[in-house]
Amino acid sequence: MGNADLRDLAAIRDVTFEEIEGSVVAVDAHNWLYRYLTTTVKWTSDEAYTTDDGVEVANLIGVVQGLPKFFEHDLIPVMVFDGDVTELKSDEVADRRAKREAAEERRAAAAERGDAVEAARLDARTQRLTDVIQETTRELLRLLDVPIVEAPAEGEAQCAHMAATGAVDHAGSEDYDSLLFGAPTTLRQLTSKGDPECMDLAATLDELELDRQGLVDAAMLCGTDFNEGIHGVGPKTAVAAVKEHGDLWGVLEDRGAEIPNAEAIRDLFMNPPAVAADVDTSVNPDVEAARAYVVDEWGVAADEVQRGFERIAESQVQTGLDRWT
Incomplete structure (x- = not known):
């Protein structure tokens, strides 16, 4: 939620991965991807994810770095992508665009004066999910056999619906709107180090x-x-x-x-x-095909994704990701 005041109202507790292992999580894909995208841009040389014709695909590094956290803890992510932007959100979208444009102006000024650190920080704030990023993210997820759901509107609302109807065990998002959209439980900090948090709707309503x-x-x-x-x-x-x-x-x-x-x-x-989603949770990643797509087809530096792919392959053996096939 744009206003984080719900943090002061929500019943949130820390959970261990052992408590939620084996769960299926409907992940707000735009929310999840944007966090990894901005982190990659901030801390990685742009040469590592820019094609010869100047197309930036830092998202591919972000996906490879982010997915192992699910697989290593025996979680099946279902990536839910936003559909049409609701008209009611037009002001918010315009405000975000204006902030990106202002950050881009400051980034250019920082680069011109040779302040590489400030330029990198502001570059992360100017990122948006371009058509190429959207398309390549979906294709990489398909190669890694990660289920995808296309929401009719707000991805977070679709995640909440899937959790409320039992199609998945939890919603997954860093924002707080999941609570308002009716998700019984929402896992937060899935992009952070350490254990996640669980936001509980029923406990919140009881306490309030x-x-x-x-x-x-x-x-x-x-x-x-x-x-x-x-x-x-x-x-x-x-x-x-x-x-x-x-x-x-x-x-x-x-x-x-x-x-x-x-x-x-x-x-x-x-x-x-929201739409009814019949999710196939049989996951059997084709790591070699995914690596070829990222490194050979899109020219991403191999050393930037090597460890991520190794972790996915290792977790496939350790947790048996194809156990439901």
Whole structure:
């Protein structure tokens, strides 16, 4: 979620990989990929992932570095890609674009004055998921036999739907919208070192003494990716206000405030667009084909992906990734 206030409300606990081994996780692919993409760009020479004709495919390094964490812990990732951007999110998308453009201007200035460290930091902030990145990521995932689901709209909403309907065991995302979209459990920090966190919807509602609609109302008062919050309303105040006045409308009336498109945003969280997904979780990566695709076809430096591919191959033996084939 654009506003991280839900962190103060959500019931989140650390979990060990032993607790969740064998699970199937619907991963918000854009969220997951973007984190590895920006890290790769920040810390890797661009010569390692730029083709002879100037196309950047740092995503291929990111995918190879990121997937082993799942496989080594006997987790099956289902990568869920965003569909159409909802009209309600147009302001957020425009704001992100403006921030990228501003960062690009600062990056160019840093490069011109010879500040390589600052240029690399800002280069990471200008990354976007281009058509080439989208296409090559999907093809690499197919070669590694990782299930892919195309969401009709928000990938995070699709992940939540799959977790809520039992198609997978958990949603996987760093953002907090999964909670509002109804994911029973969301695994976080899947791109970080160490063990993940588990965000629990039922425990959150119990602790706050709210139903899910009340949680959505409180979040909207704080601010979401789809609306600005009400001035002066933080997470604790929002929860108290919803309890006192019954719902979002009661709070807005009491404060003489307004949230544009409030009814549509509220309905989007409660009834997000999603599709039924029959996921084939039989995973048997073709590591050699994937390596050839990344190194030979796209010219990525072999030493940048060698260890990642080795880890995938090793985990295939250690955990038996093809046990469900």
